[in-house]
Amino acid sequence: MTPSSQTKNLLKVHQVIDPEIEPNAGWGDLPIGGVIPQGGTARQFATGDWRTIRPVWSKEKCINCHRCWLYCPDISWISQDGKIQGVDLTFCKGCGICANVCPAKVHAIEMHPEDDFKSNEAAKEE
Ligand code: SF4
Numbered sequence: 001m002t003p004s005s006q007t008k009n010l011l012k013v014h015q016v017i018d019p020e021i022e023p024n025a026g027w028g029d030l031p032i033g034g035v036i037p038q039g040g041t042a043r044q045f046a047t048g049d050w051r052t053i054r055p056v057w058s059k060e061k062c063i064n065c066h067r068c069w070l071y072c073p074d075i076s077w078i079s080q081d082g083k084i085q086g087v088d089l090t091f092c093k094g095c096g097i098c099a100n101v102c103p104a105k106v107h108a109i110e111m112h113p114e115d116d117f118k119s120n121e122a123a124k125e126e
């Protein structure tokens with residue numbers, strides 16, 4: 001059976017911690033209870049693949065109030081020199097908080113279904 005993307009992600013984390021876990025390991029090679037034996041592993045766990053909806057940002061509409069940057073639980077918004085540069089989707093779970101806190105009059109972030117992007121991204125990977 002092919003491991004799910006979540007199992008693959010968990011295996012990736014555990015392979016960094018425990019080099020004895022083989023590259024082709026399966027869910028049965030994960031520690032019982034999925035125990036994470038040390039801190040700082042969150043960076044290796046790309047939670048962005050949980051996302052079913054994606055924030056789409058409009059640079060033109062954005063007033064750089066930084067509410068998205070402040071409230072995002074995954075620290076996904078990139079700011080430089082007081083200006084929002086965009087969103088890094090690696091850890092973005094698509095919770096929609098950024099779109100909710102973006103001022104209603106500005107409406108610089110819209111949430112779109114991931115399926116809208118899948119065909120384009122698949123074409124790029126070919
Ligand atoms: S959808 Fe959630 S996780 Fe993604 S950028 Fe917005 S606030 Fe952050």
Ligand code: SF4
Nearest residue numbers: 062063065066068102
């Ligand atoms: S909350 Fe909206 S207007 Fe404010 S910085 Fe983020 S995208 Fe721009």
